[in-house]
Amino acid sequence: MSTIKxxxxxxxGSVTVKALMKHPMETGQRKDKKTGGKIPAHFIQEVVGKAxxxxxxxxxxxxxxxxxxxxxxxxxxxxxxNLELTWTDNKGNxxxxxxxxx
Amino acid sequence: xxRRTFLKNTLMTAAVVTTFAGLMIKPKRVFAAWPKESFDIxxxxxxxxxxxxxxxxxETSEVKLKAPDIAENGAIVPINIKTNLKNVESIMLFVExxxxxxSSGYNLTSKSVPSIGTRIKxxxxxxxxxxxxxxxxxxxxxxxVKVTIGGCGG
Numbered sequence: 001m002s003t004i005k006x007x008x009x010x011x012x013g014s015v016t017v018k019a020l021m022k023h024p025m026e027t028g029q030r031k032d033k034k035t036g037g038k039i040p041a042h043f044i045q046e047v048v049g050k051a052x053x054x055x056x057x058x059x060x061x062x063x064x065x066x067x068x069x070x071x072x073x074x075x076x077x078x079x080x081x082n083l084e085l086t087w088t089d090n091k092g093n094x095x096x097x098x099x100x101x102x
Numbered sequence: 103x104x105r106r107t108f109l110k111n112t113l114m115t116a117a118v119v120t121t122f123a124g125l126m127i128k129p130k131r132v133f134a135a136w137p138k139e140s141f142d143i144x145x146x147x148x149x150x151x152x153x154x155x156x157x158x159x160x161e162t163s164e165v166k167l168k169a170p171d172i173a174e175n176g177a178i179v180p181i182n183i184k185t186n187l188k189n190v191e192s193i194m195l196f197v198e199x200x201x202x203x204x205s206s207g208y209n210l211t212s213k214s215v216p217s218i219g220t221r222i223k224x225x226x227x228x229x230x231x232x233x234x235x236x237x238x239x240x241x242x243x244x245x246x247v248k249v250t251i252g253g254c255g256g
Contacts, residue, residue, distance in 0.1 A: 006239070029201065058209040059218075062141040064200050066178045066221040073208070074215035078238050084140070088247040 004097040006094065008083045015077040015101050019085055020070050027063035043090055044069060050084045051077050051101075077101060107229070140204050149203040153194055154240055159233055165243035167232040176224040176249040183243075184217035187236040189248060193218055194235075222254035224249050 003022040005053055008015055018036075022042065028041025047059040072089040086096035112179040143149040150157040168182040183193050193208040193216065200223075208218045216234065224230075225246060 006191045025163045045155045054213065056211055057218075060136050060203055060207040060209070064202065064205045065180060065199065070219070072182075072217075072219035074217045075213045076215060079214070081209055100160075
């Protein structure tokens with residue numbers, strides 16, 4: 001199952017994209033209560049949004065973005081656009097999902 | 103290996119290495135890759151400088167920063183930034199009192215509408231600064247968010 005949920009809606013020539021990603025967003029500063037050691041950092045570093053293959057936003061996130069991060073952005077576009085989001089985390093994991101703009 | 107071939111190869115490698123080194127030193131003001139350096143900095147002003155090369159921000163009402171007055175849970179603080187400024191290249195979000203002030207950055211294109219939103223973690227009460235780069239200048243808005251339970255510990 002995809003880790004990304006997207007909603008993209010057009011109104012007056014502008015498409016608003018709302019997305020939720022499933023990710024622990026570990027800062028690397030939290031301690032494991034059992035072992036006392038630090039939990040290694042694990043967070044999404046980059047999210048790229050493309051509309052019909054053309055990049056409309058590149059997001060860089062640090063570890064201070066909340067767990068299961070939420071992102072909203074907007075671009076000039078129209079209904080029927082193919083919107084694709086891809087995230088990459090600091091361990092090189094990736095996921096992407098596309099949706100059709102409503 | 104023939105001496106001549108060896109020399110040629112060595113020179114080629116040297117040239118390639120130099121080109122790479124040149125690329126690495128370039129300032130990361132418009133960053134293509136994830137700017138590790140900027141995200142690691144612990145001082146606000148140094149953090150802003152590492153992103154823009156200076157910390158000359160003009161505070162303006164044209165940048166709208168929406169954040170709660172009081173965040174009951176520092177682990178989820180909703181932030182929205184938008185602006186009427188034109189030709190916006192990037193939007194950056196800094197949290198002064200977080201261990202690393204740079205929280206996130208948004209690189210826009212000519213098709214983008216300058217309006218973004220996310221949810222961030224805040225360790226304690228702090229000023230939140232939204233910086234917008236438009237026509238080469240940096241505009242900003244800031245707001246204090248009171249945090250009752252920090253979101254960075256555990």
